[in-house]
Amino acid sequence: MTNAILTGLMLGGMYALIAMGLTLQYGVARIMNLSYGEFLIAAAFASHWLFTGWAVSPFVGLVLIVPAAFLLNFAIYKLLLTPLVRRAPNRDALEVDSILATFGLTFVIQGSMVALFGGAYYSYSFLAFPVQFLGETVAANRLAALGITILLGLALYLALTRTRAGTAVRAVAVDPFAAQLVAINVSQASALTFALGGALVAAAGVLVSTFLTFSASSGVVFTMKALIVVVMGGVGNMLGCLVAGLALGLSEALVASYVDPGLTLAVNFALFLAVLLVKPAGLFGRATR
């Protein structure tokens, strides 16, 4: 039982980590980023390249790749998405526009990755040894990823609830027009939040690449998973993201261990549907805006 729960927590932590960036980008900047998974894979490739080509540990890789991703995403928001934001008469229109724009971006990123790395599967071994944890044997890389996820989640939670900038971001998430009235620079806050989301997905990409096999075309799987977690947890809610991610991971591990591994997907979607039936805005979402 401990084993199944531990496996579930590690998997759930990974889902939460993957989804954290999207909940910021979608919940605050209101960009429905369909190329989200591609950014994750791009970070995984960067980490792979640093590790196999230059023997740079993925932990050091995090320090290099995450800030780079922050700057890149900031630039993408400023250059590619700001015109959409200006043009959109309301938030719903922006959502539709951003879906189309980032859908196009998906092909650009995927195409570049295929050109650079080819279509083959990539995988490398880092911290791939067993460790004893709570009396169970687990893979060190997955445990490390869980640890970093918890740290990142905690840091982000504190930053959003305890700092001035975090309060501004939350205000934008709730009502961007009212936020302007209290002298919050909405466009700046959105740009920074989008970039922060990009930095988080890069962190997820680096950590995931230490234990999952990936290829240039596997981004869409992660976009899907992140989307489910974000919607289930309540758009823009960090805590909801964490809870939803863990719930999915735990249910998957418990079902795989005690019922049948073939049913994990079905249970995932059943859980997703059940949550949406009871709380249409997600676990921690506000029903109305």
Next chain:
Amino acid sequence: MTTFLTRRAALFAAATCAATLGLAAIAQAQTSIKIGYAISRTGPNTGGAAVTTIPNYELWVKEVNAAGGIKLGDKRVPIEVVQYDDRSNAEEAVRALERLINQDKVDFILPPWGTGLNLAVGPTLNREGYPHLAATAVTDRAPELAKRWPNSFWLLGTSADSAKTLVELLSKLRDEKKIGDTVAMVSIADGFGIDLSSAARPALTNAKFKLAYDKSYPIGTQDLAPIINEVKALNPDVFIAFSYPPDTLALTEQSRITGFNPKIFYTGVGTAFPLYRQKFGKNTEGVMGIGGWSGDSPAIKDYLARHKASAANGAEPDRWASAVTYASLQMLQQAIERVGKIDRAAVIKDLQTGSFDTVIGKVKLENNMPTRYWWVGQWQDGEFYGIAPAKNEGARTAIVPKPAWVAP
């Protein structure tokens, strides 16, 4: 800006240009052989196509052209390639093929990667009379398809045959008292896994093996730890996974980490990939998987060296369908050269009846299918050797039990 051309003159000029181009095309017809293919450069099939198919197509074209081209009668003509991305999508693959046939007017077509896409393009290639050398398709319907589409050649065999060979090997090892009779089997809930597991299930029970665990998991499962944990608790003698490359790697990794080391450890597609050895190094020793090749044969060694020299980053071929794919191209070339002209019907006839010298040895097809395949391979000393069927030339003896996992 004004122009001196009237509209009529412009039309005339354009028509003249078009006519000249057309004449040029006719004049060129005999100076090259146009070979087209649509392959998965994007989408879920990309991983397989990039390892097994694309490098071989490129290697072959490069080598043939370096040698002056394909011999037609008494002269050699170079290959000209037209290629598209099928985006791992059946409709797109068929559309691309129709374009290759009707617009690009290619002389021959190379098949896409994977069972699904090969089945999808079968009817089109049959209707248009192009030879279809399916080198990366495993399907139980192969004999039936070969009858229905006499232009199609199914070079990788049937999943029933694959499962049967694996169970024969296990029975033999049990008779030699090297293994017991408990088996744990997992399979991916997708074409390959369903086919293989439903062929292996009756074969195992008929051979009186005890199936202690028999479950499938959905495609895209990101954590296979629960499966390995449960299987480990059952302590089977034999572990069989009919898996796809990402799961093959994940199952092996998880087994190593939890110290699950059965006497026979067999995984599916991806075990024969160079990536597998790159990732697991010494830990590959004794791992069995689907496929294999005659690793000691000079032709294979030479092919491996040429592949490494030609592919980007010195990539190696996989140890199963890569060599078969390359052999299928050699067969096509030899058939065209024997016919001596672009006569697709005659080439198909020659493929059906002729015998061919290839990197995997002499090939002669019976009912459009080869007579021997490698079904079980095993990593031994850093090379993935074919071990079953044992009657195949170059078959190695299996290392059983599998050595313990070592720290990387």
